[in-house]
Amino acid sequence: xxxxxxCEGTVVLTEPPQASEIVECSECMAELEVVTAEPLTLAxxxxxxxxxxE
Amino acid sequence: xxxxxxxxxxxxxxxxxxxxxxxxxxxxxxxxxxxxxxYWSFAGEPRPPWSIVLNREIxxxxxxxxxRMLEALGGTVVNSAAAxxxxxxxxxxxxxxxxxxxxxxxxxxxxxPDAALAALEAIGYPAVVKPLVGSWGRLVTRxxxxxxxxxxxxxxxxxxxxxSRIVYVQELVDKPGRDIRVIVVGGExxxxxxxxxxxxxxxxxxxxxxxxxxxxxxxxxxxxxxAAAVGADVAGVxxxxxGDGELFVLEVNxxxxxxxxxxxxxxxxxxxxxxxxHVAALAERAAAATDAPDAGDxxxxxxxxx
Numbered sequence: 001x002x003x004x005x006x007c008e009g010t011v012v013l014t015e016p017p018q019a020s021e022i023v024e025c026s027e028c029m030a031e032l033e034v035v036t037a038e039p040l041t042l043a044x045x046x047x048x049x050x051x052x053x054e
Numbered sequence: 055x056x057x058x059x060x061x062x063x064x065x066x067x068x069x070x071x072x073x074x075x076x077x078x079x080x081x082x083x084x085x086x087x088x089x090x091x092x093y094w095s096f097a098g099e100p101r102p103p104w105s106i107v108l109n110r111e112i113x114x115x116x117x118x119x120x121x122r123m124l125e126a127l128g129g130t131v132v133n134s135a136a137a138x139x140x141x142x143x144x145x146x147x148x149x150x151x152x153x154x155x156x157x158x159x160x161x162x163x164x165x166x167p168d169a170a171l172a173a174l175e176a177i178g179y180p181a182v183v184k185p186l187v188g189s190w191g192r193l194v195t196r197x198x199x200x201x202x203x204x205x206x207x208x209x210x211x212x213x214x215x216x217x218s219r220i221v222y223v224q225e226l227v228d229k230p231g232r233d234i235r236v237i238v239v240g241g242e243x244x245x246x247x248x249x250x251x252x253x254x255x256x257x258x259x260x261x262x263x264x265x266x267x268x269x270x271x272x273x274x275x276x277x278x279x280x281a282a283a284v285g286a287d288v289a290g291v292x293x294x295x296x297g298d299g300e301l302f303v304l305e306v307n308x309x310x311x312x313x314x315x316x317x318x319x320x321x322x323x324x325x326x327x328x329x330x331x332h333v334a335a336l337a338e339r340a341a342a343a344t345d346a347p348d349a350g351d352x353x354x355x356x357x358x359x360x
Binding site for chain 1: 064065066067068072075087089112113114115142187188189190192259290307308309310311
């Protein structure tokens with residue numbers, strides 16, 4: 001459980017998180033990045049860049 | 055046997071990366087996730103601790119440099135830097151496909167927007183303008199006629215990046231509301247899906263829906279040859295059917311995303327498992343070379359460029 005850096009809502013994850021994983025805040029739907037898994041810290045996910053893709 | 059260490063390079067761990075890492079674990083491989091945003095190395099420094107690196111970096115520029123850095127140290131990177139560079143550049147992909155004699159739509163490169171306009175006149179309308187680098191169908195533009203093309207070129211002409219003004223143009227293949235994705239791993243086609251969409255761009259990232267597609271010998275053969283043409287061990291090959299059923303290779307993706315594909319094919323294909331299996335095979339080869347009596351204290355084969 002951690003606080004959403006966007007809306008300060010409580011983010012609860014159903015599976016063990018992993019660093020660099022992208023999760024979603026169920027309150028504000030913001031995309032968040034798991035910065036550290038233990039303790040769980042979250043940051044707004046990076047914006048999509050021009051050269052991202054497959 | 056020597057334990058071979060594997061790294062998964064990725065700045066963004068999506069469901070696909072999690073599935074791959076779980077599958078690596080099931081293969082008994084010791085792996086670690088390396089966040090590319092924190093990775094650096096000196097030029098010419100001793101080899102890093104991983105025998106095999108699976109490059110799942112989402113940012114193309116960073117993926118290419120990561121692969122180049124690791125290969126400079128003598129490593130095996132999947133996909134290779136050369137394959138990543140080729141797949142990430144649509145023009146280089148087109149050249150590789152043509153050189154391999156594979157069917158691909160008529161394509162031209164204009165070295166200025168004005169030159170591209172002339173190329174479009176030669177190709178005929180409707181046609182497609184694509185950014186050289188980019189994915190998910192982003193900025194891919196269907197131009198209906200010369201008026202529209204001239205306006206698109208005006209926009210391109212004022213973009214700040216010099217590469218944006220090198221313009222890739224292609225004939226439009228009148229596809230039946232879908233294209234085909236074939237995933238190739240280690241020289242073998244593992245499955246295929248149709249990608250249906252309401253828009254003319256049928257990228258899953260743009261909302262297209264993946265549905266099962268029979269993996270015919272024609273599809274499999276073409277996809278395997280396309281992956282080989284760009285040198286990709288792991289590839290998502292995009293094909294399109296023309297109105298008369300002819301198949302064309304559109305592009306080859308080096309960092310294949312497969313969540314939609316996996317949902318469509320269900321249990322019949324385990325994409326992450328196949329990728330992990332390929333990495334495991336490479337790791338076994340590296341370990342065997344390290345354990346060979348004459349290997350001494352030399353680098354594992356993977357790092358010796360074997």
